Amino acid sequence: MSDLRTAAAPSVGPGQILPFAATRHPDKIGLVVGDSRLTYRELDRLSDNVAASLRAGGIGTGDVVSLYGQNSWQWIVSYHGALKAGAVVNPVNVMLTGPELAYVLGDCGAKAVFAGPDQAGTVSGALDSVASVDLFCVFGRSDASAPEGAVPWDDFLASAAGSTAVSAPDVAPKDLCCIGYTSGTTGHPKGAMQSHQSVLLNCALTATMHGRGVDEIVVTALPAAHVYGNVAINSTFLAGGTVVLMERFDAAHALHLIATEHATLFEGVPAMYSMMLADPAFETADVTSLRKSTIGGQTFSPSLAERWQARVAGPVLELWGMTEIAGLGTTHSVFAPPVLGSIGVSLPGTEIKIAPIDGGAGEVPVGTPGELVVRGPLVMLGYHGRPDATAEVLGADGWLRTGDVAYVDDTGHFFVVDRLKDMILTAGYNVYPAEIERVISSHPQVTMVAVGKRPDEVKGEVAVAYVVTAAGSDLDAAAVLEFCRERLAAYKRPRDVVFVDALPTTSSGKLMRRKLTELDHAISR
Template structure:
């Protein structure tokens, strides 16, 4: 096992040399070529005064430059701060001021909004991806062209800070989850181990690079020789075309991506015969939809679970193990999962009973940057970490996620889980996608509201949707109202943002 992230590219170049590693932005790269670019960018960043321990923010869309930047920062022994491209300039300013970043590498379209950050923070350099001159920024391609030699590889401890990844901040200001080099490397390696991803695999992905799910695919590519076909953004037609064009063996996505693909008329004409397995994470996925994906793709669909605070995956199904639809699987190697009483973390719930999912092991974050109070709330003294997910554990130690603890609806004294309603809605033949939120109610406290995207050409009424739910759900669980919408609010990964659903009420 390598000690730190910065060692990964040179090791990959030595092991896989001229094998093709990455296809992105219309270009192809071997492992040796990627390492050469990483060394050049590391040399350029060093010439700008960046070095071991400095924090560098990555604020850019999916691209080969993003991947090169990520490893170039690590090559210097500096700390990587990947941020979501959906963040506004004001939110990016908060992040760089909070963590004390010294430089930002950004897409050209992001530069104008963040130029002023150098006047109010410790940021000294802003680097614009591409070769077009951008006023006030340094050219990324210019760093490569200069070919400044990178300094000697630094001595970096495995348990030292490798990256700071900020959470979405849906309940307040974003929090910076600090990950050690060991956590990032171990998660990438164990994900590949559990899924048996290797040099014979070709992965198509549109997952955003700053997200930890995409990160384990990227590190897996470099550590295990897997070829990655990276899309700048998700487009169902483009994904189908690239699976066929590159004879992809794996597709990774979130539930919404699969739902859009299933609703794409191109699916029936697409040749997906090269796929050996597909993976889904980010949110729970209805079993009926998983079965529809397997039938359409002709490959098993395997669920996984992870979060920012654990550098990637915390649970999945081993490829040669039993694939339990509706379950996120078992704990990653070297880690533990348990279901705790939601009101008393020290008490473990009996098998099959709902509680909060907790995780412990070397992938767990070091804490939240500069926020000891939030760290204490999330990390127990014995190492167990609160995830905020509610679930159950079966006799095989496999976990079923019920829902997010904060998304639960309390209606007339009963606990109602949006994910359970969404699973019921997914079985309706006219429903392409659904999301369930909550509304205040004078009598019951809260009631469930369903936001439904219909399949192309389909028609349905509110009464029909509610009646359909009553066929499989107890009366108190059924949505009290339904709104048909063109789409629902999603994160950059395609994860449905239930707390933003209320904005559709005025639509």
């Protein structure tokens, strides 16, 4: 393997991105988070320290390291440090509840967990039922309060003092790099196994399509644990640009950062754009430095992009992707003519076609809706420990079924029409009805439940629970919502509860979710 610290470009895995950037731009600011401004040299050194400390604790090649916290510089260097140690990274959605987190940690067999200070209590509770974890580290100062058994961040880094420098292990392109969990229609999340090749290529190809360069300054609040956020951050690092990372999204603060940091690119989901457009500061905000914007995560009205571009120069680059391909699968080239409403064209080297809805072989004619399918080096290795679920979506011929209904025009641009399954897209997050139904149906006063979706101007779609209660029940909507609050992440919780006498079903007894909206005027409590 060539030494990527002096090579022309990384060619092995994402663990080499920071060494590569530090070699080319050692004193360039690579990451800004709050008051912290870190150069590539500092990012590389800090991630080396993380790798050395993991190795000192007996965690290395093949071990799973989970990251569960809000966006922070510590999260970023822990991600890269884990890869340098030879570990497999498991980025976890920070909104997961304790039971959801415990399932993920147990399913992937996590050996180490890094958590933000606000998430430490949740991790501590989850670890009561997870036996595999040997290290629990909390970002923060050594004098900060931490749960029993947790190692403060500074103490963790000090554990490798005096150790020799870590030499990142050789990795093959198809070696396991990351396990990213995505909710499943069976009610339990599935861990998509991403290779080093898929993660690195996604970052490299995204940087190419979006024309990222050393002068790029990206403002984003996308969660680092999400594939969209991961690619936004690491494709910029790969190009030698600067990432201005918000801990969490706030419309007014995002506009402030765009102005004060002279951002050239903003990346977000439609709800973020909607909130910025609705903010009183938008009309007078200084957005003159922006040259382009990206938008993904859910479908949106073209009028949203038009309103944004009335004040912001440069194209709005729509994109589409999924955890199973480590990020993007389609997007627009920054230099190509815009095609409003399209998710763009396939990334270089990625095969995308529209297959028959019924799952048959071949392709459908141009302009005809079918299922969007993907093949190529970005496709996951499979679902962790779930060969059955893998076989349902990944054929022997390498084509991955995405579950999205789309069509392609005669220029090769793809357009998403709908979804085959009943997935709900709320503020950029994927929500599956079966997972909510599994929780609500466990309530002792619930006989049956079905979950549908309702349009929402800000979030795109929200979940609605349709509930049949047991005879004599006094259950009301507030009680159902509170029951969900303790068991589901905030973005998964239904926003309304409708009580009904019966649910629409097929002759075989399957729920007909497309009929649920007809029940909206049923019993209210």
